[in-house]
Amino acid sequence: MKNNISISTGGYKNLSGLQAIKYLKKNNIFSIELSGGKYSKNQLNQIASFKKKLNLRVHNYFPPPKNPFVINLASDNKKILNKSINQIKKSILLVKKLGGNTYSFHAGFRLDPNFKSLGKKFEKIKMMSKKKALNNFVKQTKKISKFAKKNKVNILLENNVLTKKNLNRFKSNPFLLTNYNDIQNFFKLMPKNVRLLIDVAHLKVSAKTEKLDPIKSLKIMNKYVKGYHFSENNGHTDSNSPFNKNAWFLPYIKKNLNYYSIEVYNESPSKLKNQINILKKKLATL
Numbered sequence: 001m002k003n004n005i006s007i008s009t010g011g012y013k014n015l016s017g018l019q020a021i022k023y024l025k026k027n028n029i030f031s032i033e034l035s036g037g038k039y040s041k042n043q044l045n046q047i048a049s050f051k052k053k054l055n056l057r058v059h060n061y062f063p064p065p066k067n068p069f070v071i072n073l074a075s076d077n078k079k080i081l082n083k084s085i086n087q088i089k090k091s092i093l094l095v096k097k098l099g100g101n102t103y104s105f106h107a108g109f110r111l112d113p114n115f116k117s118l119g120k121k122f123e124k125i126k127m128m129s130k131k132k133a134l135n136n137f138v139k140q141t142k143k144i145s146k147f148a149k150k151n152k153v154n155i156l157l158e159n160n161v162l163t164k165k166n167l168n169r170f171k172s173n174p175f176l177l178t179n180y181n182d183i184q185n186f187f188k189l190m191p192k193n194v195r196l197l198i199d200v201a202h203l204k205v206s207a208k209t210e211k212l213d214p215i216k217s218l219k220i221m222n223k224y225v226k227g228y229h230f231s232e233n234n235g236h237t238d239s240n241s242p243f244n245k246n247a248w249f250l251p252y253i254k255k256n257l258n259y260y261s262i263e264v265y266n267e268s269p270s271k272l273k274n275q276i277n278i279l280k281k282k283l284a285t286l
Contacts, residue, residue, distance in 0.1 A: 003031040003055040004258050005276050008229070010059075011240065011265030016040035017062060018047055021054065027269035029276075031055040033261040034062040041066075048097050056098045057261065058091050060105045060158075073144070074108025074137035074176060076128055081140070088144055096151045102259055103148065104156035104197045104227065107177035108137040127174055137176055138189050145194045155194045156227045156259065159183060161202035161238045164209045178206040180220045187224045196221060197259065199229035200249040201238050208235040218252045227259030230279065240265040245278050255286040 007029050009020035016038045024032055032054060034047070044063060050056065060071065065087060073088075075081045088105060095103045110127040128136075141157070148155050160175035167173060177183050187196060198221060200214075207214040232243040242264050243250075260283075262275045 004260055005279055006031040006033040006055065006057055006259075006261045007272050007276070008033045008035050008059070008261050008263040009037055010035040010263055011267075012037055014038060016043050017064075018043040021047060021050060021056075024269065025050070025054065027273075029269060029272065031057075033057040033059050033263075035059040035263075036061045036064055039064050039066050044094065044097070051098045057100060057259070058095045058098065058103050059261070060091075061087070062091060063094060070109070070113050071105060072108050072112055073140040074110065074128070074133040075112050076132070076136065077112055080112050081136075085140065085144070089147055092144075092148050092151055092153050095153050101152060102154045102156055102227070104158055104259070106158045107160050107175070108133060109160075109176065110174045127170065127172070130173075130176075133176060134182075134186070138186065141190065141194060145191050149191075149193050153193075154226070156197035157194065158197040158199050158229065159202050159206070161199070162206040162209045163237065167209055173210075178202075179210050179212055180217045183221055183224065195226035196224040197227040197229065198225050199231075199263070200253075201229070201231040201233050201240065201263070204233060204235055204248070205238055214248065215252055218249065222254060225254055225257075227257060227261070228253060229261050229263045230275070231263045231265075242267060242271060242275060243278070245282070247278075250279075250282045251286075253283075253286070255283050 012020040017034045021032055069083055071084045071087055073084055092103050110133040111125050145155055160178050162173055162175050162178040203214050207217055231240045233239040233241055240263055264275055
């Protein structure tokens with residue numbers, strides 16, 4: 001499929017989405033996943049002007065809010081829940097505006113973390129019970145799925161990452177959807193327009209923390225997978241590092257999907273294009 005492998009703008013935190021698009025396009029990268037970045041009030045119409053020339057996807061915090069917060073559809077805090085719902089709806093409408101059909105975002109949390117804690121050691125704050133958080137997340141995701149369906153957009157939910165540091169700090173898992181048991185049970189309750197985006201780097205860290213086999217996990221979750229995020233790490237921290245042709249996950253991914261995104265940060269455009277080529281070659285052999 002043409003242009004189904006994207007480069008994430010998540011590594012360009014000091015650029016607006018529009019600036020990141022222009023930079024990647026200048027370097028002959030034409031499939032781009034918009035993710036986070038610098039807040040810019042008037043960029044969306046200009047971004048939409050690229051929709052015929054580029055394949056543009058929308059992920060999680062895009063368009064980035066003026067005042068950053070953590071999207072959490074499992075939240076018990078009405079203010080945070082409403083902000084999360086409004087942000088997700090805004091993103092779904094942007095997908096539609098860009099001519100796309102898929103919006104992806106992260107699974108929920110048993111707590112409401114500070115935005116600056118993402119990808120790091122979380123502050124120790126009170127958690128909901130897992131059952132309560134899951135019930136909230138199921139309920140709100142079903143509501144969002146109806147809004148998405150009306151706008152002809154599919155939802156992909158991304159598995160969270162559980163580090164050993166956070167597990168030790170909280171004495172239990174503060175995140176939803178980090179392992180194959182929870183993921184299977186969750187997706188059995190979801191409508192068909194809600195499916196799984198597997199971040200293989202998240203999976204590697206979470207599986208090590210929870211003493212699970214990441215390859216077995218990939219195989220078990222395959223039936224729900226409709227997209228991937230790709231990067232590599234040391235199994236302890238989600239570092240968004242480059243992968244190579246012998247990456248552990250490559251033999252076990254699904255081919256012929258519309259959504260493959262490379263989340264490798266702090267690398268040159270030539271290195272990113274090399275990552276695309278590694279993935280293309282592997283997909284051709286599956």
